[in-house]
Amino acid sequence: MAKFTFEDYLKYIQQFRITTMQLVPPVLVMMAKRHETAKYDISSIKHILCGAAPLSSDLQNEVMSRFNMVICQAWGMTETTCAGIMTPDMTIDLTGSVGYLLPNTEALLVDEDGKQVTKDGEPGELWLRGPQIMLGYWRNEQATRESISNGWFKTGDMAVVRGGKWWIVDRKKELIKVNGLQVAPAELEAVLLQHRDVTDAAAVGITIHGEELPRAYVVLHQNAKDKTTDRDIQDFVAGKVAKHKQLSGGVKFVDEVPKFASGKIVRKVLKEWAKSDAKVVEATVKARL
Numbered sequence: 397m398a399k400f401t402f403e404d405y406l407k408y409i410q411q412f413r414i415t416t417m418q419l420v421p422p423v424l425v426m427m428a429k430r431h432e433t434a435k436y437d438i439s440s441i442k443h444i445l446c447g448a449a450p451l452s453s454d455l456q457n458e459v460m461s462r463f464n465m466v467i468c469q470a471w472g473m474t475e476t477t478c479a480g481i482m483t484p485d486m487t488i489d490l491t492g493s494v495g496y497l498l499p500n501t502e503a504l505l506v507d508e509d510g511k512q513v514t515k516d517g518e519p520g521e522l523w524l525r526g527p528q529i530m531l532g533y534w535r536n537e538q539a540t541r542e543s544i545s546n547g548w549f550k551t552g553d554m555a556v557v558r559g560g561k562w563w564i565v566d567r568k569k570e571l572i573k574v575n576g577l578q579v580a581p582a583e584l585e586a587v588l589l590q591h592r593d594v595t596d597a598a599a600v601g602i603t604i605h606g607e608e609l610p611r612a613y614v615v616l617h618q619n620a621k622d623k624t625t626d627r628d629i630q631d632f633v634a635g636k637v638a639k640h641k642q643l644s645g646g647v648k649f650v651d652e653v654p655k656f657a658s659g660k661i662v663r664k665v666l667k668e669w670a671k672s673d674a675k676v677v678e679a680t681v682k683a684r685l
Contacts, residue, residue, distance in 0.1 A: 453492030
């Protein structure tokens, strides 16, 4: 495909009877939420390997159950030259884990103070060491020094480990800081997608009068646009998350969530939207005063 369009994507799966695929989570969102999926026969798919962004267990299990396929998660980066963590092929895991470290790979988690996290279930930045880690960035010694310390590559991803199994929380730089507490956009997006009227969603921090708050950009089903309100979405999320994770930065309905050709969310555009919206909100509050 020269350019990704969802309907062409489905058409080619049906035409060529694709059996195994590698996908990013936003494509699974489209498969689960968009009406076009029902128009095509995608029953040939038996196995999907999903990576590049966090995938919630709810969405993973929904797609597996609906389409009778196995979805395995994995984690890797360009700098790791291949996967660093992976679920064994065709293993059914319903927890949302990205699996286990690859052989000859070491990992540790580091907290905000630079100390190693030693307790299972506590988040930290994932550092990796192994033969597949890059030697450095081409002609950029400063970036190399900042990213690699004593052979440990600082991935920039927040993760947790329980009993040797790993879960990715979100990118460290994308976390929303609310009164000193961290909120992962991926967690909010997973909750938003549970709403029956939501076909797609993205979360980002919005700074209003110096305070960062969680905000969501939401795409509604066509038949829900006249009945579902931003307050409905906020109340739905509030019933499922801690207080500091609630959408106190508001909800805005959009026609589509900005994405790269790969299907990954363009976070930079979301931040631009939030910055622009913050000016409007602040001006409105100032006018009221």
